[in-house]
Amino acid sequence: METQSLSYLLVGVLTFGFVVPLFLEYLQVSLPSSKIPDTLAEYLSVDKLAESKSYQRTNFYFKAVTSSFTFLVTLLCVTQGWFGAIDIWIAGFGYSPFINSLLFFGLIFVVSDVLSLPFDYYSTFVIEEKFGFNKTTVHTFFLDKLKAYALSLVVGGGLLLIFLWLIHAMGPQFWWQFWLLAGVFMVLVNVGYTAWILPLFNTLTPLAEGEVRSKLLHYAAKVNFSIQHIFVMDGSRRSAKANAFFSGFGKQKKVVLYDTLLEQHPPEELVAVLAHEIGHYKKRHLKWSMLISLIQVGTLLFLLGQVVFSETMSLALGGSSWSVHLNILGFTMLFAPLTMILGIGMNWLSRKHEFEADQYAKETYGGKPLAEALKTLSVKTLSTIHPHPWYVFVNYSHPPLLQRLQRLEE
Numbered sequence: 001m002e003t004q005s006l007s008y009l010l011v012g013v014l015t016f017g018f019v020v021p022l023f024l025e026y027l028q029v030s031l032p033s034s035k036i037p038d039t040l041a042e043y044l045s046v047d048k049l050a051e052s053k054s055y056q057r058t059n060f061y062f063k064a065v066t067s068s069f070t071f072l073v074t075l076l077c078v079t080q081g082w083f084g085a086i087d088i089w090i091a092g093f094g095y096s097p098f099i100n101s102l103l104f105f106g107l108i109f110v111v112s113d114v115l116s117l118p119f120d121y122y123s124t125f126v127i128e129e130k131f132g133f134n135k136t137t138v139h140t141f142f143l144d145k146l147k148a149y150a151l152s153l154v155v156g157g158g159l160l161l162i163f164l165w166l167i168h169a170m171g172p173q174f175w176w177q178f179w180l181l182a183g184v185f186m187v188l189v190n191v192g193y194t195a196w197i198l199p200l201f202n203t204l205t206p207l208a209e210g211e212v213r214s215k216l217l218h219y220a221a222k223v224n225f226s227i228q229h230i231f232v233m234d235g236s237r238r239s240a241k242a243n244a245f246f247s248g249f250g251k252q253k254k255v256v257l258y259d260t261l262l263e264q265h266p267p268e269e270l271v272a273v274l275a276h277e278i279g280h281y282k283k284r285h286l287k288w289s290m291l292i293s294l295i296q297v298g299t300l301l302f303l304l305g306q307v308v309f310s311e312t313m314s315l316a317l318g319g320s321s322w323s324v325h326l327n328i329l330g331f332t333m334l335f336a337p338l339t340m341i342l343g344i345g346m347n348w349l350s351r352k353h354e355f356e357a358d359q360y361a362k363e364t365y366g367g368k369p370l371a372e373a374l375k376t377l378s379v380k381t382l383s384t385i386h387p388h389p390w391y392v393f394v395n396y397s398h399p400p401l402l403q404r405l406q407r408l409e410e
């Protein structure tokens with residue numbers, strides 16, 4: 001492909017990646033308010049529904065501004081050849097191509113993060129604050145940022161180092177070698193997430209003896225599920241939104257409940273939430289999604305391997321000659337629609353898994369307590385009651401509340 005046509009293609013793909021998601025957001029937010037369904041009558045008031053609409057709308061305007069800003073900056077960088085100019089500037093220092101690549105990505109990372117910082121700040125301290133979700137302080141906010149930088153420097157930097165080294169040293173063979181490594185890494189992160197990563201940001205304490213704990217353990221024993229650890233996470237330090245999740249395989253399985261979840265739900269509902277999570281485990285959902293992510297990563301690496309050694313992309317981004325980092329950056333942009341399609345597939349699978357986990361909880365514990373828990377959760381987070389079907393198809397990793405309730409309550 002010629003350099004000029006590739007530039008046009010990039011602009012087209014960037015525009016597509018900007019317009020389509022924003023249009024879906026627009027569809028979602030512009031749906032007229034409908035009346036409160038009977039099943040939610042006790043949970044939702046007219047005021048609460050209006051507040052939820054207002055929250056959706058505020059987030060839509062915010063997303064429109066941030067994504068327009070990101071789109072314009074990226075478009076300028078591509079059409080004005082700024083990425084290439086940065087490459088030429090870095091090459092002027094006279095380091096090896098390998099060091100140049102590290103400097104290039106480091107710089108892009110820092111600049112894009114600095115540019116997005118005011119938006120993050122606004123979202124947390126203005127929007128989430130206004131709707132009563134924000135619990136974080138400015139101190140924690142910036143401390144989190146610093147920790148995240150350190151983590152990306154160590155983990156992201158380390159992976160990038162190996163990735164670039166493989167490309168430079170192994171040539172076209174790099175893709176499957178890095179794929180193997182990425183696979184090992186994904187398993188490690190999953191096993192070690194609660195042990196290594198989470199404690200950097202939150203405090204985990206074992207769930208104290210008492211009614212909740214004994215009910216949870218009693219249910220787990222009934223379905224033949226051994227739980228080694230139930231932790232309570234201080235989610236309330238940052239947000240009023242509640243959650244629960246599982247991590248690890250085999251003997252290392254850990255259940256993590258947010259303190260906010262414990263405060264908002266009676267013991268029966270907590271058992272139902274646990275039953276749902278155990279359902280994911282029993283149906284091997286985690287293993288399936290890991291396997292599929294692995295296939296996705298492999299596909300993208302293979303495609304990258306087909307094109308990363310060509311000069312055209314570097315030239316199209318304004319570089320003066322072949323450069324690995326310009327190519328990687330260019331192809332991440334070029335593959336964005338493919339990544340989006342893969343994401344739709346993953347979301348579809350995830351929604352299917354959610355229904356199955358709900359079904360498991362219904363069969364082994366009962367549909368009612370889970371339905372009740374979902375109502376409380378969803379009303380508290382001001383989530384949309386009647387989402388647009390297209391929006392759900394593309395973006396929802398969980399089925400809409402009413403669909404889940406229908407199956408749980410039938």
Ligand SMILES: [Zn+2]
Nearest residue numbers: 276280354357
């Ligand atoms: Zn689930």
